[in-house]
Every structure is written in C-alpha cells, then in structure tokens.
Amino acid sequence: MPREAEPSLNEKQFVLQALQDSVRLDGRELEQYRPLELTFGDQYGVADVTLGKTRVLAKASAELTVPYADRPLDGIFNIATELSPMTSPAFEVNRPTETEVLISRLLEKTVRRSGALDTESLCLVAGQKCWSIRVDVHVLSHDGNLIDAACFAVVAALRHFRKPDTSMEGGVLTVYTPAEREPVPLSWLHSPFCVTWSFFGEEGDIAVLDATWMEEQVRSGSCTVSLNQHGEICQIAKLGGVPVEAVSLLHCTNVALVKAKDMSSKLDRWLAEDAKRRDKGGLLAELSAENDRVPDM
Amino acid sequence: MADRRRINGPPGATMAPVFEDDAGQPEIKNGKGRDRAPNVIRKTFLKTGVTPSASGSAYLEFEGSSKSGVSGLKLSCTVHGPRSLPRSSPFSPHIVLSAHVKYAPFATKQRRGYLRDPSERDLGTHLETALRGAIIADRWPKSGVDIIISIIEGDQDRETSKSQGDETWDMMNVLSGCITVASAALADAGIDCVDTVAGGVAALVQDAGEDSTPRIVVDPIPSDHEKVLGACCVAYLPTRDEVTNLWFKGDLPASDAGLYTQLVENGIQASRNANRVLVECLGEATS
Amino acid sequence: MASSQHVLLSPAELSYLHSSLSLTPPLRPDGRSPTQYRPLSAETGILPGTNGSARICFADGTEAIVGVKAEVEKTKRRWDDDTIFSENNHHQQQQQQQQQQQEGEEENEGRNNNDEEGGSSDWVELTVEIPGYRDDDSGTVFLGQMLSEALLADGGFVKRLRINRRFHWKLFLDILLISPPLSYPLPLLSLTTHLALLATRLPKLKSEGDEDPFFDDDWAAAPYLYARDPATKRVAERPPVTLLVMAVGGNIIFDPSKEELAVADVVLAVSVGDDAQGKGEDRMDVDGSNPGRNLKLLSIRTVDPPSRLTPPGVANAANSAYGHAQVVNTGANQKMPEARQTESEAVEGVWKPPRGGAKAVVMGALVQKVLVRGGVADEVLDALEGVDTS
C-alpha cells in the first residue's frame, strides 16, 4: 500500500510548538477558517468548493429507477465519495482507505440520516418508480479538512440541483425535458454543515478549527460536529483519539454552531447570486407575470 | 452485488425468451438417454498455444450431446508465469500457484455476474489442489504462476429447469475439464510437472424407466439420466498412479464400500482417457 | 482461511514430526491416539434470539458458535411449472400426494410431482466467518461449500424446510469461528453446525394446506427440525458430520492439528450422514448402547495438504555451492512410483515436502476407516448424542 511521505520530525515539532503558543503556520487564529469559496458550474448541481488549498467538487445527478423493495415509498439518495490518487499518493483507485470510509460515513450521517433531503418526495409511483439522487464527491486537492469542504460541497450541490419536472396523469408518468418545463429543485428540509475540530498535545487541550494537511499529520485527535442553522446537532463524531474534557467538547459544539450558521448564510447568499445570474433573460424571466403586462403599457 | 466498476443492466429483472418445444419433444426428454457406452468419454478437442501473449495457453472443447439445445463445454486457459512475486509478498521457497476460474457471463442459463461467486471460487480451490500435486514447485522459489480459466460455454442443458439441482453435477464436469486444460496450458508454458494431470468424472446414475438399476458411467451428462445418485471427479497422474484431487458427492450407503471404490476406479479410467487426448495434443504441438 | 496457512516450523521440526507420526503406532505431539478427537465441551441453545444455536470449545482453545435463523419465504414458481393455482388443481395435487405417500417416496411419475416433494438448495444459506479472513477468501468459501455440500448432498435436508406448496422456510446458518484459527477449523465447524441443527426448532404450523402460513406463538410447542422419537427422546435421523482425516507414512490420523497437517501426505474431508431408513425399532432397544448406524457417505473433498508448501531441508551431502545435485536426483527418482518415500528415506532426518498425489488405495483406506461400523464416524456421532440438545 503506497503511503504519503510523513512530515519530518523537525517539521512536526515546529508546528506543535507554534500551536502551543497559539500561532498557526498560515497566521490564522485557532478558531478561524481559511477563506471558503464556492463556484457553481454551468449545469445545475455542480459545486466546486475551495477551502484554502483544499478543493472539492460535488455533482448531483438524478435518474429514474425502481425503489428498494423494503422501502417502496422512498426515493433513493446516495453520496459517492471518490478519493483518487490524483489527490494524494496514499489513495488508490477502487480500494477505499480508512479516510475515505470515514468521510463517506460522515457525509452520509450528516446529510442523509439527518433527513436533509426529503426522500419521500422522490417517490413517483409507490414501489415502481422513484428518483435516485446521487451526489459524486471528487476531491481535487487535499490540504486538510476534507470533511468540512466535502460536506459544504454536497449541500451546495444538492441545493443548487434541479431535477426534471414530472406529472402523473391517469396512471401515465411523464418526465419533461428542461425545454418543456423548467426543472424543479429538490425538496430540501435543512442544511447541515460539518465543523471539524483538531486536538493537539498529549492532553488534547489545544483545539483548532479547519486544520491544514500538515496540522492533521500531527494532531492527536479530532471531532467533527454537524449542525444546521436551527441549532440542531445532526451528528457528532469523535472517533477515538486523545481524551478531551467533556466541558471543552461542549464549548467546541457551541463555537461550531456559530461557524455553521456562518456557512449557512454564505451558502444562501451564493445561491441567491447564482439564481439571479441565471434568471437574466432566462426562460423564467420571459414567462413571468411581469412580462405579460408589458403590452398594456 | 455492489459492482460499481461496470455499467450494469437496468434495475428490475429481465428474462431471456423461452421458446416452446417442437411437438413431440417431451417424450424425447425422458426417453433419450446416453448414447455412449458407459466407459467412453465424450469426444474432446484440445489445442495448446492459443493465446500468444500468455506464457502458456490451451483451449478445450467437449462435444455436446446429440440432443438439441445441449451445449458442450468450452474452456480456455492461460498461464502467466513463472514470474517474480510482487515485492510486498513474503518469501516463498516454492512457486506460488493461484488458480482463477470464471464463467463468462453468458456461459450458463443463469447469467453470471462479473464478480466471482462462491462456486467459481470453489472450483478455483479444487483446481489449485489438483495442480499443486503435479507441479514441481520447489524449482521456482520466490516466483508465482497464475492460471486463469474462462468457461466460455458451460456444460448445461437449456431445457432442464434450474431447480432440478443439476448445476452441482455440472460443476464436476467443468472441474474435470479445467484440470485437463490447465495441465495442457502448464505444459505449454514449460512449467515442470511430475506428470500430466487430467480430470475424469464418473457417476452413479439411474436411468428413466421402471426396471433400471443404478449403474456407473464415466463423463456423465446429468440431463441424460433420470437421477444422479453420486459422482466423483478425480485428478489423476497416470505414470505415478496417484490421485491429486478427489471430489466426491452424493449419497452412498457406507455398507457398500465397493460402490465407492468402483466409482473412483471409473473416474480414474475417465481421467486416463482424457490423458491420452492430452498427451497426443502435447505431442502434436511439439512435433 | 486456507489449510495452507503458514506454518512456522523448520525443516528439522517437520522431519521429526513426520517420522514420529510415521511410527507404528504413531506418536502424536499432543499424545492422542490416531483416531482420537481433541476433547471438547459443547452446549446448545445459547442464543435465545435464534431458532437453534450451539457452541463448541475444543481443549486447545478453538471455539465456534453457530446460529440458525429461519424465515418464511415464498416458493418461487418455475417457468415450466405451468400449473395454475386453482382449486381443481389443488385437489389433484393432494390426491397425488396421498397416492404418493401410499407408494412410499420411491416413485414419482410427473416432474411436477417430484418437485413438490423436493426443495431447492437455495433454501439454505450458509456463511462462514473466520476472524481476520475475508468472507470471499478462497479458503473460507471452500469451508462453506464443503459444509453446505454435506448438508444438501442427499436432498433430504431441504425437504424438512417445506411448509406447503407456496411457502418454505429459508434457513440461514451463520458459522462463526470465535478464536483465531489455530488449526484447520473444519472439524470444529462441522460438529458445531451439527449440534446447532439438532437444537433447531421451527414454530409449529397452525395453518393448513396451501394457505398463507401462520404459526403457534408457543415456543414450547415448536417441533424440532430433526424430529425426536417420542418414546426414547432420541433423534431418529441426524445431520451430517464432516471429519478431517489425513495419512502420513502408513498411518491414518483423525482430527489432525495444524502441526500434524504440515507433514501430511494426503488430507481428506469426509462427510457422513446417519441414514434413518433401515434403522428399525428392533435395534433401538439394546440397553442404550448404540447398535451401530447405517452410515452413508455424502461427500469427500481433498484438502490441499499444507505440507507441499513447507520449506525443504538440505541434506549435508547436497549442501554445497551447487544445490543442483538434489534436483537432478529427484528427476531420476521420478521414474519410480515410490519416489517420494525413497527420497525421504534416502537422507534420514531431512525434510522433503511431498510431491505428486496419493494412491487411490490410500484414499480408499482413509474413507474406509471413517465409515467402517464402529469406526470413528460412529464414535463421533455417539459422542455428539451425549450432548443435551433439548
């Protein structure tokens, strides 16, 4: 199994000691995120998220399929993560590493299990036809904190995504092309975001947000908290690692809530901007009620 | 199951069309039996050196039964090696043999997936056992050889229903073919063996009809007979008079030990027959 | 979980093992007699959440648990089964069945009828879990196939799972090896499976005929999968057992340990069943001791002896700059059928992995030793009968 080159002892020491003095290599505060950027693709449902040098692309897609036999009233929703060797030599094609399994589980718990997407609305004909929504997450560049970036990308992609409109008439299901009817957004219930804390030192008393790759190499534990803008925890995962006082974990969740709300408002703004950009001269603009009144003027 | 690497068929089952038999077929179904003598194996075609890129290769074909709709067995085998082991693997004083048996998706009535299922892995293990006895493994320390067999056409009667449980008996025929073809391919690859090993199948069968008593036949086609009571597949080295793999299945009373011995003897006989084909084929290839 | 797992024994140790096992009588490392099994402790019914369960611990610490779970499943109709399920047909079927019962189970005219009585081998799903090995590892698959093969060999087992024409039980057998695989776990797993199946009970059927089945809630009323004789409380027919037997030198050794397997000439896994037919009432009354069984041979498989993968020893004579002397030597010896024996005798105390196969006669002798009346299979079944499975 190929491995990534570990940082040297000196590098590790340096990073750790700097953190003891609350100094990070890139000059950030301990609880400060790197600049978060989001670009939507030309198509609906493509979100390209950069967090410092970390870059994650998520693409949502929909296809008609048969629902699972044991859940005839639910649509299918899957998140597929792919960590390719392009990202880091430690990742191999078709062989999920531990990192990949953990990321995909976290995304699954954060987005899918928390019920962010209303899967019942994806069902078209009970037991026969439903939408299968699939989000593919591709990590393009890995500089730490993949989870937060990937989660943001997934949520952004899904909220941006439009699935073809359908109608049901007399037992005949019609799926309309984008030209016939404007695609419709998914029935979205809430937007959860992951906030990952990294703990350093033997006692785990230094807690840092948004660790870079280098910091991740020397951290002694981590905790990912997923929250939505309503102050609900969707998931907490501190999967082992250095023991941390319960009280400081509570503090971590509270700070995480602030960060999640921040991310939520950022995403809302970007989505609104994108919608405005697309509306310009779009099909929707032509057919809107205001246009109808133009001849009367 | 979760085969994400390939584009799979649409969800929901599709069925291959089943055509109705011609009139008068039903009587043939039970009436038509085996048309060979009990100790004669089917006609076999064997050719080595069919895959130029492999170190050794062979192709084997068993003649189908005269009955319509019954395909024969078509196997192709490639041998890669001896070659050095990957660097991560531990030291081995012997050649590391790995056998890979895979049905083509279209080889049998039931479509086979791309991932190996338990029965294919099982065949692989049997084949490994059979070949490991034949290969002189200590001549190649630190090296490995891969034997890959694809079953292009499985030996199956399309008209018998799936639930008759014939598949298990078919596996014996397939295994015997695998052993023979792999042995030829190993010889083609120039890997030293103590002898050419060939597979043979013998079965205790009951024919249709009121008064038929169980009899032993070699190289059985399960659909030719009313019932197969037991069968064994033998991998046999003729010059050493040794058996490298024995697989028996069935239901024999322990009190009648003679039956078992007879069955194995017949299996060996079948294997000797197959070996003649094998030796002749190898002789042709070298001349 | 291949039998060929790495055995960390030196050629000298292997040679010692081989020669001590070839003595008459053989000297086994743990002092057992050739036909003796490892002592074991067994219990059944350990998991209340299952239909049947068993746990066996061998004295060397290997331990296995088997749980059996049953689910009702709809019987698949086959494409050539064109009988439309109508009342008329139904009667016909019943008549046929009655008729058939009268005639005994010997004869069946129509294929349809035949299938009614039989079952499909898909009705049993058997999985083997060996810690540290993937479940698609060829060794694990081999073990699973071997155990299910024995169970399904005579087609009698699946008949027990039939509920009516439309429904059957689907039986899931989960076989777990708890301890690390210290020895080839086949005998252990087979014995544990045997006990678990004996302890398996299926809910009592309350519905009749071909209607959707419903069952008695009372677990105490649930009948055993393997019915007990009401008078003697004994099980009439028993599930199969698979025995591991090996030959080394001229000796036949049962239940070999990992070390013994490392020097085996040939290893066979032999599955035997206990035939209920012919076991008359008259033979049951002999003061509790078993008058001998009607054993039947269900399956035999050759297990790849790990001895072929052991490192060879180098004789002093050959231990020079060129080791080729030996290879040439073996080449010459191949002409002789007894090449292997002569080789190992040629240099006393130098281990040489076996080459080639085994004589059919030797294999026959192994099988015979298992099956002979009062032989090891009998003993094992007797011993298992002592386990309380109620």
Next chain:
Amino acid sequence: MPLDTSTYNLALLRVDGRRWNELRRIHAQIRTQAAADGSSYLEMGHTKVMCVVTGPSEPGPRRGVAGAGGGGGGGGAGGQSKEAEVVVNIVIAGFSSVDRKRRGRGDKRTLEMQSTLSNTLAATLHTHLFPHSQINISLHVLSQDGSLLAALINAATLACVDAGIPMTDYVTACTAGSTSTYAANDEGADPLLDLNHQEEQELPGLTVATLGDSDKVVALVCESRVQISRLEGMLAVGVDGCKQVREILDQVIKAQGQKMILEGTVDKGTGLNDMDLD
C-alpha cells in the same frame, strides 16, 4: 412503531421499566477462551459481544483483513512503525438482530466502528512499548439490543486487560439519550441512560467513552438529530454512566484476579498485597 413517550411522563419509567439513570444489567466475564492472549464476554442487557485479543505479536503476512486497512489505527503500517498497530475486526453475526441482516465485509458502518475502536484503544494502550508489532482485536456480536458500540468498547477493554497489555486506565462506554424529539425544544425533557434498541430507534442519543473515572471523553458518537441544548445533559449522564460501568468492569477484573490467586494460577505478587482477599 413509535415509542409511547407519554407513559414516561406519567410514571417516569421507560419501556423496559428502568428509571432515567439506570443501567441495564451488565454481565461480564474475562478469560473465556483458553487459546487467546486475552478474551472477554460482555452482556449489556440483551446486547451480547465476545472479544478475543491476540498479541502484541509480529504482524503476520498481509492478509486481506476485512476491508482495506481493517481500521488500522496506531499509525502507519505495522511493520515499520514505532508503535504497535491496533487492528480491530468486528463480525456482526447474521443472527444477532431480530430480522436477519447480513452485513458484508465492506459495510461502512462496521468499518467505521472498527476504526473508532482502534483509535479509542490506541489512546489508552501503551502502544509505544511494542514497536513493529500488532495487537489483533477480534469482536463478535452475538446479539444486538442497542448500545452496540458501547458494548464493543467495554468488551475490548476487558479483553485487553486480560491480555495484560499495559494501558493507562479503563476505557468504558455507555449511551445516553433524551426524551425530547429533535424538533421539540422542551426544557422539561429528561436525559436517559443506556438506551436499548427501541429507544435508540426513536430517541436522540449518543455514545460516550471516557478514560478511567475522569471526565475525559475518548470517543463521542452521536448519530441522531438533537437540539444543541440537550447535549450538555446527555453528555453529563453519559459520562456518569461510564463511571458506573467502570466500577462494574473493575469488579469483574478483581473477582477474576482473586479467583486466579486462590486457584494458584498466579503467585500472589507484592503488588497485590493491598488488594483485600477474603
């Protein structure tokens, strides 16, 4: 089948008759298996797990340990690392749940639990004492009734003690939940200790593992939606539950130690003088 939480408000009793801060019966045994270096059997209510520890030992040839990595924690590949690698392998038996459900080796939930266990134990085991080696922990789930991860952690701790692997302290785990649903932000909601399967399905809950009798949290896993204000209460109850579990496990170990001394399996060492033997 929604859990009828209204009855809870009346009698303050849960579906199985416990009060909010009661643990289920914990039954544990160590040294259940002769062949292993360490072994344990643990029941938390109807959740039953077995654990077998082998090692620290030389890492064997790389077999295809379930999934890739097999939850290899400790750091780096076994061979060259300066610390022992903790390899955890969890087998969830098909018959363990009420409806038979087969989990393949690639099941992500199992892989995640493996990784959690591996990292949790690596935090307390003195892995630096065994460079270039491997500690194999294999767990079998025989019956599931909620709090699975907690039971696995407890069983693994016991087996590691039995194996005599030096460790800082017990890592004990239990679950905690809350009677409120995620949407209702009612202040009157009670926290609950040690959830069973039914409660786990219906109510928000978390698994918490602590080190010794400190308040230090080694692992914290919450997989359900819950108001952030509920967290503190749940965490406090959970940490308190862990301390209770620690007492129980400690008794099990001491009882076994006493038994071994009385049987003469081990000599009564100097360090054992202060242990009161009756």
